[in-house]
Amino acid sequence: MFQYHCLNPIADVGLNKFTANYKKTEEIGEADGVLVRSASMHDMELPERLLAVARAGAGVNNIPLDQCAEKGIVVFNTPGANANGVKELVIAGMLLACRDIVGGINWVEANKADENIAKAAEKEKKNFAGTEVQDKRLGIIGLGAIGVKVANVAKHMGMEVYGFDPYVSVDAAWNLSRDVKHVLNVEEIYENCDIITIHVPLLDSTRGMVDKAAIDKMKKGVILLNFSRDLLIKEEDVLEGIREGKIRKYVTDFPNPVTAGQEGCIVIPHLGASTEESEDNCAKMAVKELMNYLENGNIINSVNYPNCDMGICSQAGRIAIFHRNIANMITKFTACFGDEGINITDMTNKSKGEVAYTMIDLESPATEDMIGKLQSIPGVFRVRVVK
Ligand SMILES: NC(=O)c1ccc[n+]([C@@H]2O[C@H](COP(=O)([O-])OP(=O)(O)OC[C@H]3O[C@@H](n4cnc5c(N)ncnc54)[C@H](O)[C@@H]3O)[C@@H](O)[C@H]2O)c1
Numbered sequence: 001m002f003q004y005h006c007l008n009p010i011a012d013v014g015l016n017k018f019t020a021n022y023k024k025t026e027e028i029g030e031a032d033g034v035l036v037r038s039a040s041m042h043d044m045e046l047p048e049r050l051l052a053v054a055r056a057g058a059g060v061n062n063i064p065l066d067q068c069a070e071k072g073i074v075v076f077n078t079p080g081a082n083a084n085g086v087k088e089l090v091i092a093g094m095l096l097a098c099r100d101i102v103g104g105i106n107w108v109e110a111n112k113a114d115e116n117i118a119k120a121a122e123k124e125k126k127n128f129a130g131t132e133v134q135d136k137r138l139g140i141i142g143l144g145a146i147g148v149k150v151a152n153v154a155k156h157m158g159m160e161v162y163g164f165d166p167y168v169s170v171d172a173a174w175n176l177s178r179d180v181k182h183v184l185n186v187e188e189i190y191e192n193c194d195i196i197t198i199h200v201p202l203l204d205s206t207r208g209m210v211d212k213a214a215i216d217k218m219k220k221g222v223i224l225l226n227f228s229r230d231l232l233i234k235e236e237d238v239l240e241g242i243r244e245g246k247i248r249k250y251v252t253d254f255p256n257p258v259t260a261g262q263e264g265c266i267v268i269p270h271l272g273a274s275t276e277e278s279e280d281n282c283a284k285m286a287v288k289e290l291m292n293y294l295e296n297g298n299i300i301n302s303v304n305y306p307n308c309d310m311g312i313c314s315q316a317g318r319i320a321i322f323h324r325n326i327a328n329m330i331t332k333f334t335a336c337f338g339d340e341g342i343n344i345t346d347m348t349n350k351s352k353g354e355v356a357y358t359m360i361d362l363e364s365p366a367t368e369d370m371i372g373k374l375q376s377i378p379g380v381f382r383v384r385v386v387k
Contacts, residue, residue: 001021001022001023002021002022002023002032002033002294002295003022003023003024003025003030003031003032003033004018004022004023004024004025004031004032004033004034004035004290005024005025005026005027005028005030005031005033005034005035006024006034006035006036007028007034007035007036007037007039007041008035008036008037008038008039008056009037010035010037010056010283010286010287011056011279011280011282011283011284013280013283013284014035014056014280014282014283014284014285014286014287015283015287017284017287017288017291018287018291019291021295022291028044028047028050029047029049030047030049031047031049031050032049032050032051032052032294033050033051033052033053033054033290033293033294034050034052034053034054035053035054035056035283035286035287035290036053036054036055036056036062036063037055037056037057037282038057038062039062040062041053041062041063041064042062042063042064046064046067046068046071046073050071050073051072051073051074051293051294051384052073052074052075052076052290052293052294053068053073053074053075053076054075054076054077054078054286054287054289054290055075055076055077055078055286056078056081056279056282056283056285056286057077057078057081057082057273057282058077058078058079058081058082059077060075060077060303063075065303065304066304068304069304069305069322069354069355069381070381071381071382072322072381072382072384074293074299074302074304074305075302075303075304075305076286076289076290076293076299076300076301076302076303077286077301077303078281078282078285078286078289078301079145079301080144080145080146081278081281081282081284081285082272082273082275082278082281082282083145083146083149084149084277084278084281085272085273085274085275085277085278086146086227086272086273087146087149087150087153088275089227089253089268089271089272090146090150090197090225090227090272091150091153091154091157093225093227093251093253093266093268094133094138094195094197094223094225094251095133096251096266097195097223097225097248097249097251097266098130098131098132098133098223099128099129099130099131100127100128100129100130101128102266103127103128104125104128107121107124107127107128108121133154133157133158133159133195134157134158134159135158135159135160136159136160136194136195137159137160137161137162137192137193137194137195138150138151138154138159138160138161138162138193138194138195138196138197139162139163139164139189139190139192139193139195139196139197140154140161140162140163140164140180140189140196140197140199141164141165141186141189141196141197141198141199141200141209142164142165142198142199142200142201142228143163143164143165143168143172143173143176143180143199144165144168144169144172144199144200144201145172146199146227146228147163147165147172147197147199148172148175148176150197150199151163151176151177151180152175152176152177152180155177155179155180160181161177161179161180161181162180162181162183162188162189162192162193163176163180163181163182163183164182164183164184164185164186164188164189165200166184168182186209186214187217190214190217190218191217191218191219192219193218193219193222194219194221194222194223195222195223195224195225196218196222196223196224196225197224197225197226197227198210198225198226198227198228198232198233199227199228200228200232201228201229202228202229202231202232206232207231207232208231208232208233208234209232209233210224210232210233210234210237210238211233211234211237212234212237212240212241215237215238215241215246215247216246218241218246218247220245220246221245221246221247221248222246222247222248223247223248223249223250223251224238224247224249224250224251225251225252226250226251226252226253226254227251227252227253227272229254230252230254230256230258230259233252235250235252235256235258235259236258238250238259238265239258239259239262239264239265242262242263242264242265247264248264249264249265249266250264250265250266251265251266251268252265252266252267252268253268253269253270253271253272254267254270255267255268255269255270285301289301295312295386296310296311296312296313296318296386297310297313297318297320297359297384297386298310298311299357302352304352304355305322305352305355305357306350306351306352306355306356306357307350308348308350308357308359310346310348310359310361313361313386313387315345315346315361315362315363315387316362316363316364316365316387317361317362317363317364317365317366317385317387318359318360318361318362318385318386318387319359319360319362319366319371319374319383319384319385319386320357320358320359320383320384320386321333321357321358321359321360321374321380321382321383321384322355322356322357322380322381322382322383322384323355323356323357323358323377323379323380323381324354324355324356324379324380324381325351325352325353325354325355325356326379329349329356329358329377329379329380330347330349330358332377333358333360333374333377334347336370336373336374336377337360337362337366337370340367340369340370342362342363342364342366342370343362343363343364344360344361344362344363345361345362345363346360346361347359347360347361355381359386365387366385371383371385
């Protein structure tokens with residue numbers, strides 16, 4: 001029986017995934033796994049028993065990742081769980097930029113007392129007319145969870161789609177429509193596309209990547225969409241582009257004093273992932289990751305330990321070892337089993353930065369003595385008997 005604790009309310013569709021082998025506890029000290037959304041764990045004492053923390057969402061700055069790593073506590077998040085919610089808002093943002101729907105709605109509101117509003121609207125509507133997206137060129141920078149979904153839907157809308165991502169994952173490539181033109185340098189996007197949308201993480205290498213030099217290469221009248229992070233784009237340069245007529249509209253999901261209320265900017269209050277479904281998906285994914293780890297020792301989508309998947313253990317025993325990523329560790333681990341005449345049937349060792357994770361399947365169960373020996377090897381943080 002495993003016990004879990006929720007530091008924040010977690011959607012029932014997620015919690016309902018727990019089987020009869022799981023029990024909710026109100027005491028964090030009794031929990032094997034913790035589910036969290038935004039509650040800060042920085043000042044919390046991490047209980048000895050705790051094996052894993054699953055964050056239902058993407059950001060993990062509320063969790064002390066290094067401290068957890070050194071205690072052998074795996075921290076998970078749920079990347080891509082809200083990708084569909086963001087994708088749908090990107091499409092909405094694109095359509096809002098192509099026609100002045102917001103201006104039109106504001107006009108109706110301002111004229112709601114006019115008895116002849118229907119007639120007036122027919123005269124006024126030319127001011128809110130725009131363009132269609134069909135046959136336009138859409139450039140997507142970053143083909144990850146969100147970028148791929150945007151690309152595929154844009155194809156269905158009859159757009160010509162260009163994608164740029166030098167580090168595209170195999171998974172993303174499998175999911176991408178074959179009709180998306182994969183370009184090898186971002187300049188091709190800047191030079192050819194009518195609408196450009198950015199879907200990359202904010203890193204030192206991507207901060208401010210769309211600047212004046214990039215904007216200068218773009219087509220006149222380009223529409224720019226930013227549902228990733230405001231700091232990816234030099235927004236002062238975007239405002240200049242709008243003033244000069246180079247940029248037709250800038251749609252952003254990140255209000256700040258630079259863009260809020262500015263001519264040519266459509267600013268949305270960070271609604272990308274604000275859907276019931278996104279929250280549900282995050283909860284379902286967090287619970288699934290936690291269960292797979294607690295039952296099998298498999299790590300999928302961790303932010304402080306490497307991914308490691310050996311499926312379900314069909315052998316008599318499975319041991320998980322959390323340790324520093326230093327030389328000679330595997331030799332020391334295998335010696336502990338060899339000395340006792342226990343056969344290793346399968347083994348995986350993965351590292352992530354300074355830490356590493358080794359899973360070992362055994363023909364016969366490990367003894368307490370053996371676990372003690374493993375635990376005493378310098379550089380080992382934790383030894384867990386999974387089975
Ligand atoms: N608006 C919102 O509410 C909201 C919600 C979720 C995520 N986001 C943001 O959306 C962005 C994308 O999220 P995701 O889930 O698709 O991420 P992801 O990690 O699945 O995909 C990011 C992709 O960007 C690519 N990439 C990295 N550097 C690049 C570069 N220099 N040029 C081109 N491609 C590059 C990566 O290879 C990866 O394929 C992130 O910035 C995230 O913070 C926003």
